[in-house]
Amino acid sequence: MKKLPIKLYDPTFIQKLVFNGEVIVFEKSTFINRIIETTRNHFNKIFGVTLEDFFDDNDNLAFSAKERFFFQLQNKIKKCSEIKANFSNFLKEVGFDTKYVFKDQYSLRYSPKLNGKAFGKLKPTLPHRDTWASNLFDQINFWFPIHKISAGNSIYLVPKYFKKKVENNSKSWSFEKFKKNDDYPSAPYTKINIQDNEKVSFQLDKGNILCFSGHQLHGSLQNKKQRINFETRIIYKSNLNKIIIPKNYDSNSKVVKKNWFRNITTNKYLD
Numbered sequence: 512m513k514k515l516p517i518k519l520y521d522p523t524f525i526q527k528l529v530f531n532g533e534v535i536v537f538e539k540s541t542f543i544n545r546i547i548e549t550t551r552n553h554f555n556k557i558f559g560v561t562l563e564d565f566f567d568d569n570d571n572l573a574f575s576a577k578e579r580f581f582f583q584l585q586n587k588i589k590k591c592s593e594i595k596a597n598f599s600n601f602l603k604e605v606g607f608d609t610k611y612v613f614k615d616q617y618s619l620r621y622s623p624k625l626n627g628k629a630f631g632k633l634k635p636t637l638p639h640r641d642t643w644a645s646n647l648f649d650q651i652n653f654w655f656p657i658h659k660i661s662a663g664n665s666i667y668l669v670p671k672y673f674k675k676k677v678e679n680n681s682k683s684w685s686f687e688k689f690k691k692n693d694d695y696p697s698a699p700y701t702k703i704n705i706q707d708n709e710k711v712s713f714q715l716d717k718g719n720i721l722c723f724s725g726h727q728l729h730g731s732l733q734n735k736k737q738r739i740n741f742e743t744r745i746i747y748k749s750n751l752n753k754i755i756i757p758k759n760y761d762s763n764s765k766v767v768k769k770n771w772f773r774n775i776t777t778n779k780y781l782d
């Protein structure tokens with residue numbers, strides 16, 4: 512894991528690192544902190560309680576209300592102009608020229624405590640590469656919690672498999688089935704046995720953001736605490752002659768999800 516200063520001004524360096532299987536933690540970004548504040552303000556308005564009260568069960572809300580409010584919050588953050596502006600500013604802060612950035616939607620994910628009930632179709636994810644679903648091997652992922660988390664309550668990555676074939680169900684998985692069916696997994700996954708000591712996970716303070724390749728094998732860890740995290744993915748269409756993107760070792764789907772990504776400035780789809 513590389514901890515890098517915020518001001519890099521060199522996206523080629525970021526691309527080279529993550530496409531080689533490295534994970535970057537950008538620390539204390541003002542813009543990420545603003546996104547967290549905005550998200551928590553939306554949370555307070557929609558839930559009528561603070562995030563802390565929600566986590567401590569000091570909210571008198573039925574599970575069905577919490578679930579409904581969470582979906583409202585998700586929709587809110589997808590459309591929020593302040594979040595959009597601050598994420599763009601974060602990308603500029605680390606050096607990306609937003610003219611060349613194609614971005615997936617912002618997504619907020621709730622992870623219940625171990626054996627707790629998930630909201631709707633948002634189940635904790637089994638190990639997967641995002642590229643098994645998107646088939647875009649230059650995809651870069653960004654992930655951060657909206658509160659402090661311990662390493663036992665974070666995402667985990669398995670860098671050991673970055674350059675190895677992993678058996679998976681990408682051949683039969685379909686995004687359309689996921690959209691229609693609550694019990695269908697949100698991504699293709701693998702059933703291989705991953706040892707705890709092969710998983711890399713992260714204690715993250717508020718304002719720190721993880722950056723890794725969409726080809727990196729990853730999944731959700733759960734412990735006694737709940738978690739809410741923010742995530743999105745980008746594709747950077749610049750410096751393409753200077754970088755080598757990850758090879759497809761094991762995606763067996765033929766569907767390329769270019770229409771998940773839109774240019775951050777023009778809103779045009781990736782072509």
Ligand SMILES: [Fe+2]
Nearest residue numbers: 640641698729
């Ligand atoms: Fe993922």
